[in-house]
Amino acid sequence: MRYTVLAGGGSEVLDAEPEPAPPGPADERRLLAPLDAPVLGWERRPHGWCRGDACIPAAAVAGIEHDGRIDVGAFAELQGSLAVADHENGLLAVMPLPDTRPRGGAAPDFALRGPDGALHRLSDYRGRKVALVMWASWCGCRYDLPAWEERHRELSPHGLTVISVALDRAVEDARPWIDEAVPAHPALVDTEGEVAALYDVVNVPTAVWIDERGRVARPQDSQVATDLFQSMNGLSAEASLRALRRWVREGDTGLPAGGAAPGFRAPTAEGQRARAHARIAVELHRRGDAAAAENHYRRAAELAPHDVTVRRGLMGLRGEDPFGDAYFALREELGAAGIPVYRPLPTDASAEAEV
Structure with a gap:
């Protein structure tokens, strides 16, 4: 499924799939994205996730990568942000947590x-x-x-x-x-x-x-x-x-x-x-x-x-x-x-x- 990411002053497209619905609000379902595609502007490399010259070490994301996919919400939290998804309409809003x-x-x-x-x-x-x-x-x-x-x-x-x-x-x-x-x-x-x-x-x-x-x-x-x-x-x-x-x-x-x-x-x-x-x-x-x-x-x-x-x-x-x-x-x-x-x-x- 394709999500339009609303973050900062622009938007991007993210290919991801929501996990099966757990109890609780729908917007709290985890969103899982493949490791071989950009996620929130970052790309997976052998030593970690990188955007330009900045990199997050592989060890830091090991706990949120599963079966070739990464938990998008948890990945956003690593960057000091919070992500909310609308799975029916394919929208993902990312907000900073200063x-x-x-x-x-x-x-x-x-x-x-x-x-x-x-x-x-x-x-x-x-x-x-x-x-x-x-x-x-x-x-x-x-x-x-x-x-x-x-x-x-x-x-x-x-x-x-x-x-x-x-x-x-x-x-x-x-x-x-x-x-x-x-x-x-x-x-x-x-x-x-x-x-x-x-x-x-x-x-x-x-x-x-x-x-x-x-x-x-x-x-x-x-x-x-x-x-x-x-x-x-x-x-x-x-x-x-x-x-x-x-x-x-x-x-x-x-x-x-x-x-x-x-x-x-x-x-x-x-x-x-x-x-x-x-x-x-x-x-x-x-x-x-x-x-x-x-x-x-x-x-x-x-x-x-x-x-x-x-x-x-x-x-x-x-x-x-x-x-x-x-x-x-x-x-x-x-x-x-x-x-x-x-x-x-x-x-x-x-x-x-x-x-």
């Missing part, structure tokens, strides 16, 4: 394009502070983009670059809002959910501050640039701007001192599995199979009920209004379960008082 990174750890690098097609890597901006801002056209935070551009223009001479990332499944969904902002900053679109996965973005707006060395200075934080929806989110654009200016000009992240500051939140296996199901759902919608896509949406919601970027982000594809009843029902559900919709970080009260 290591837990404490505060001050290296920010995961990525490469994304903007509507103009230009490719930007986070690592291109080493030597400057970066405010990485995640938003979406299905969120009221789309109105904040011109204000983020204003912050970029004000603080760019002081060493800051704002990089905005739209968590939209199509460039055309984000384009009108990017065009309206007329950004001088890199305005990118994460159509495959790559940055959302690397940075465990469970709702927007979310901002991550990254220092000149490419290390996380302030992890995932709910931040706004306007107060248009303050009655709903309780967030202050003025406080966000003060904190950003203080960090850029003085190096003060505003996080509590004494080891109490939160660390970078790495994704969980359940969360990444949910994102893999969401990616398969999007691909099935693109193919016109709404019924099959719905199965994956529901599985994603079961695995990560707290992930608003998945649940609200797919409402449009499901024929629901992400600004209407479906969204407010989701907010009510999360509130009843004690799950926060927004996740602002604590700040150093003494630092705030000095401003």
